[in-house]
Amino acid sequence: EDKVVQSPLSLVVHEGDTVTLNCSYEVTNFRSLLWYKQEKKAPTFLFMLTSSGIEKKSGRLSSILDKKELFSILNITATQTGDSAVYLCAVDCLEYGGSQGNLIFGKGTKLSVKP
Amino acid sequence: DGGITQSPKYLFRKEGQNVTLSCEQNLNHDAMYWYRQDPGQGLRLIYYSQIVNDFQKGDIAEGYSVSREKKESFPLTVTSAQKNPTAFYLCASGRGYEQYFGPGTRLTVT
Numbered sequence: 689e690d691k692v693v694q695s696p697l698s699l700v701v702h703e704g705d706t707v708t709l710n711c712s713y714e715v716t717n718f719r720s721l722l723w724y725k726q727e728k729k730a731p732t733f734l735f736m737l738t739s740s741g742i743e744k745k746s747g748r749l750s751s752i753l754d755k756k757e758l759f760s761i762l763n764i765t766a767t768q769t770g771d772s773a774v775y776l777c778a779v780d781c782l783e784y785g786g787s788q789g790n791l792i793f794g795k796g797t798k799l800s801v802k803p
Numbered sequence: 804d805g806g807i808t809q810s811p812k813y814l815f816r817k818e819g820q821n822v823t824l825s826c827e828q829n830l831n832h833d834a835m836y837w838y839r840q841d842p843g844q845g846l847r848l849i850y851y852s853q854i855v856n857d858f859q860k861g862d863i864a865e866g867y868s869v870s871r872e873k874k875e876s877f878p879l880t881v882t883s884a885q886k887n888p889t890a891f892y893l894c895a896s897g898r899g900y901e902q903y904f905g906p907g908t909r910l911t912v913t
Binding site: 692732793796 | 838906
């Protein structure tokens with residue numbers, strides 16, 4: 689059974705700290721791994737990773753994929769209270785008859801950044 | 804503005820009633836998806852549609868039905884056969900690997 693496991697499930701830090709969120713997966717026919725940030729309602733897209741070892745960066749956020757060890761990390765440096773959210777990891781694979789864009793989600797990591 | 808809209812934001816129903824959740828997008832995406840989110844859980848796929856007049860079951864399709872008569876619209880019906888319908892429902896549309904989510908509908912069935 690395909691699965692995506694995120695750790696930790698929750699995390700409390702103070703502003704300025706650096707955090708690392710983890711996502712491991714076991715899927716058949718892996719195609720890409722995606723990170724989302726969910727604040728109040730709908731998740732917003734952060735990164736898509738398809739190749740090992742290539743870091744994606746956006747401001748204070750960065751992410752990298754290891755396809756050999758089957759995991760990805762999401763780093764947030766110099767955290768701010770606005771980074772408080774649930775961070776979702778999802779893996780796109782070909783399980784559903786070869787169609788595109790069908791994702792298996794982890795349970796998410798709830799990040800709380802204290803002032 | 805381009806985007807995905809879901810209505811209503813909050814919905815309350817009595818047990819045994821069918822209810823339809825609306826999802827509309829003007830992003831010109833072929834693919835649309837319905838997810839369910841329960842507290843402490845990730846998103847779980849209910850149904851998806853890659854093209855008009857075609858749709859497939861996801862992981863938890865039992866008790867749900869959908870239609871895709873127009874590219875812009877992908878309504879989800881929660882039937883009385885769904886044993887635990889109270890949840891947060893998210894609609895998404897996508898191009899390639901990226902999916903864009905609507906604001907969600909919180910359904911409460913009592």
